[in-house]
Amino acid sequence: MSKYLTGDTNFTAKVKILLSKIYGRSPLKDSVLERAISYFELEALSQRKLDKLNNEITRLVSVGSDKSKNKLTNLKREQRDYLQVLRQQSNERAQQLQLVCRDIIELCEGETRADTNKKSAELLGTIQLLSPTEGSKVASVNERSKPLYRGVLTLRLLDQICLKTLSSGAYLTQELAKISEYDYQDLRNENETAYLEFVDHVKIPMLMAAILQDIGNYHPDAQMIMQGSDGKKSVFRALNVEERKALLQINYRETMKYLVNGIGVVMYLGNSKEERNTFNKVETNKLRFVKQLLKGSIQPKLGVGNILKIPQIYTAIVLSTKDNYNYKLLPKVYQALYQNAERGNCCRGVVDSLYKITGDFPQGFGVIYIPKDSDQNVRYEYAIVTQLYPEKPNEPICRIATRQLAFIGHGHDLVVKKTNNLYFVETAKEFSSINKERLNEILELLSSNYLERKKLDLLPRCWQPEEFFTQKINQKLWNRMNYS
Structure with missing residues (x-):
C-alpha cells in the first residue's frame, strides 16, 4: 500500500474526540463513563454521610x-450544604451528557435528509474503520465505541420508523402531535424552531438513553x-446463565438509579418563576421519557423501546466484544435480529x-468485487461500504479503494451487485476457476506484506480496511458522491 501522509481529517479527529468524551479513559476522568464510575465509587460514602x-x-x-438547638441548626445547615453539593455534581453530569448528545447530533445531522444520511453513514463508517x-x-475498542454507534442508529431508526405503528406512549405521541402539520423529513427547513424543540424533547433523551444503556455494568457489584x-x-469473558442474569439485573437497577440520582434534571439558571416552572416541567418530562425508553428496551414487544433495543442488538454484533468475534460474519447480523424478533424479544x-x-x-465494511471491465474475471478489486439506504x-x-489492483485515495461510488460481490458463495464459485498463480499475484498486489498474505484466503470474501484508513488521504471516502 502506498505510504501517504499520516494523520486524520477534521471529521475523523472529531469522531475520536467524541468517542473519548463518551467512554474514554484519561487522567482528567471527565468522560461520561468516568463520571459515572466516580459516582458509583462515592455513592455508598455519600449515603453513609447523609444517614x-x-x-x-x-x-x-x-x-x-x-x-442542642445550636448544634441542630448547624447540622441542618451542613446537611443542606452537602445536598446542594451533590445536586450541583449531578447537574454538571447532566449538562455534560446533554452537551455530548448535541455534539453527536451536530456531527450526524444536516440541513436535509440526504445530508443527514450522508453524515450518519460517515460517522458510523468512521467508527467501524477506526476499530481493529x-x-x-x-473488545476494548469496540466496547468504547458502542454507545456512540447505537446512538446514531437510534436517531436514524427514529427517522425511518412509522412511529404510528408503535405503542409509543403519551409523551412521544404528544411531541409528534406538535409537528404533525409539517413534513417530518424536512422539519428543519420548514420550521427550525419546531425542529430544535423536537431535538431537545425527543432526540436528546433518546441519545441519553442509548449512551447510558449499559452504564450500570460499571457499578462495583457488576x-x-x-x-x-x-x-x-x-x-x-462469556458468563454463565446465573452470572448473566445477575448482571442484567444489576445493570438495569444501577443504570436507573444513576439516571435519577446521578444525572437527574438540569438545574434552571435564572430569576423568572414562570420560566423556572416551565423549564423544570420540560426537563422532568424528558427524564421520564429516558426512563420509559430504558425500561421499554428490556421487553420492548411493540413499544417504543424497540428504537433502543434493536440498535443495541445490531451494535453488539457489529462491534462485538466476544472472543468469537469474526469480521467476516458481520453481514450476517440480521440473522440474529430476525431470530430475536421470532422469539418475541x-x-x-x-x-x-x-x-x-x-x-x-x-x-x-470491506467489500471485494469483480469489476465490470474485468475480462474473463481476471481480477477483483476492493471497496468500502459508505452509504445508507441501499436500493x-x-x-x-x-x-472503491483500488483501481487496476492499486490502492487509490479518490475513488468513485459504486453499487456492488450481488453477482459481482465475492462475499456471496455463488459469485466466489464462478471466480474460483482462476488459477492459483493469478490469485497469488493479486494477493501480492493488494497485501502490504508477505505475512499478511499468508493469513489471507487465496480467494478472500472480504477485506479489512482499517490499515487503509489510517492514511489521511484515504479517510475522504464521503467527500463527494458520484456513481459508476
Whole structure:
C-alpha cells in the first residue's frame, strides 16, 4: 500500500474526540463513563454521610433541649450544604451528557435528509474503520465505541420508523402531535424552531438513553461479577446463565438509579418563576421519557423501546466484544435480529426498518468485487461500504479503494451487485476457476506484506480496511458522491 501522509481529517479527529468524551479513559476522568464510575465509587460514602447526619438530627430533635438547638441548626445547615453539593455534581453530569448528545447530533445531522444520511453513514463508517478487526484490542475498542454507534442508529431508526405503528406512549405521541402539520423529513427547513424543540424533547433523551444503556455494568457489584471474585478474570469473558442474569439485573437497577440520582434534571439558571416552572416541567418530562425508553428496551414487544433495543442488538454484533468475534460474519447480523424478533424479544417491523437503512453490509465494511471491465474475471478489486439506504439490502453502496489492483485515495461510488460481490458463495464459485498463480499475484498486489498474505484466503470474501484508513488521504471516502 502506498505510504501517504499520516494523520486524520477534521471529521475523523472529531469522531475520536467524541468517542473519548463518551467512554474514554484519561487522567482528567471527565468522560461520561468516568463520571459515572466516580459516582458509583462515592455513592455508598455519600449515603453513609447523609444517614449519619439524618440520624444525628433525629436524635437532637427528640432531645429537644435548648442546649442542642445550636448544634441542630448547624447540622441542618451542613446537611443542606452537602445536598446542594451533590445536586450541583449531578447537574454538571447532566449538562455534560446533554452537551455530548448535541455534539453527536451536530456531527450526524444536516440541513436535509440526504445530508443527514450522508453524515450518519460517515460517522458510523468512521467508527467501524477506526476499530481493529483482529488482535488483543478488539473488545476494548469496540466496547468504547458502542454507545456512540447505537446512538446514531437510534436517531436514524427514529427517522425511518412509522412511529404510528408503535405503542409509543403519551409523551412521544404528544411531541409528534406538535409537528404533525409539517413534513417530518424536512422539519428543519420548514420550521427550525419546531425542529430544535423536537431535538431537545425527543432526540436528546433518546441519545441519553442509548449512551447510558449499559452504564450500570460499571457499578462495583457488576464489575465483581464480570471480573470474578478475585478480580482477575476478563470482563469480556462469556458468563454463565446465573452470572448473566445477575448482571442484567444489576445493570438495569444501577443504570436507573444513576439516571435519577446521578444525572437527574438540569438545574434552571435564572430569576423568572414562570420560566423556572416551565423549564423544570420540560426537563422532568424528558427524564421520564429516558426512563420509559430504558425500561421499554428490556421487553420492548411493540413499544417504543424497540428504537433502543434493536440498535443495541445490531451494535453488539457489529462491534462485538466476544472472543468469537469474526469480521467476516458481520453481514450476517440480521440473522440474529430476525431470530430475536421470532422469539418475541423485539418487533419484526422495526427490524425491517433498520434493515432498510443499513442493508446487509455495515458501514465501513470491506467489500471485494469483480469489476465490470474485468475480462474473463481476471481480477477483483476492493471497496468500502459508505452509504445508507441501499436500493437492495444485499447490494451495498460503496466507495472503491483500488483501481487496476492499486490502492487509490479518490475513488468513485459504486453499487456492488450481488453477482459481482465475492462475499456471496455463488459469485466466489464462478471466480474460483482462476488459477492459483493469478490469485497469488493479486494477493501480492493488494497485501502490504508477505505475512499478511499468508493469513489471507487465496480467494478472500472480504477485506479489512482499517490499515487503509489510517492514511489521511484515504479517510475522504464521503467527500463527494458520484456513481459508476
